[in-house]
Amino acid sequence: MLSKKNRLANRKDFAAVFRNGEKFGWNGLFSLAKKNTLKDSRFGFVVSSKISSKAVTRNKIKRRMRNIVEHKLAKIKSGFDFIFIAQKGLENSTFEEMAECFDKIFKKLKLEKDA
Numbered sequence: 001m002l003s004k005k006n007r008l009a010n011r012k013d014f015a016a017v018f019r020n021g022e023k024f025g026w027n028g029l030f031s032l033a034k035k036n037t038l039k040d041s042r043f044g045f046v047v048s049s050k051i052s053s054k055a056v057t058r059n060k061i062k063r064r065m066r067n068i069v070e071h072k073l074a075k076i077k078s079g080f081d082f083i084f085i086a087q088k089g090l091e092n093s094t095f096e097e098m099a100e101c102f103d104k105i106f107k108k109l110k111l112e113k114d115a
Helices: 011-020 055-075 095-108
Strands: 022-026 029-035 042-046 080-086
Touching: 011 029, 011 042, 011 080, 022 095, 029 095, 042 055, 055 080, 055 095
Parallel strands: 042 080
Antiparallel strands: 022 029, 029 080
């Protein structure tokens, strides 16, 4: 589970990222990223009922996305706010395919730490 310091929690923070975030999508996963003034990166996840009418399916997708981010947290540059939005088709993706989408997004936005 992501620690509290790594979560986007309030509506104001979500709105700021939606308004000013850099956008990129890949295979059913859409992301917005915005620089913040904190030393930690924070993450928010959105899975709408357009993906599935079943809450079980939506929650499964969110759990997978959180798990992937938690494992990649050490490789991601700090000081950014991220929102990941699931799009139609992501509900049929395997965990590995979803992880690959996150890799592509972080590489494209140049937000991986240098090795």
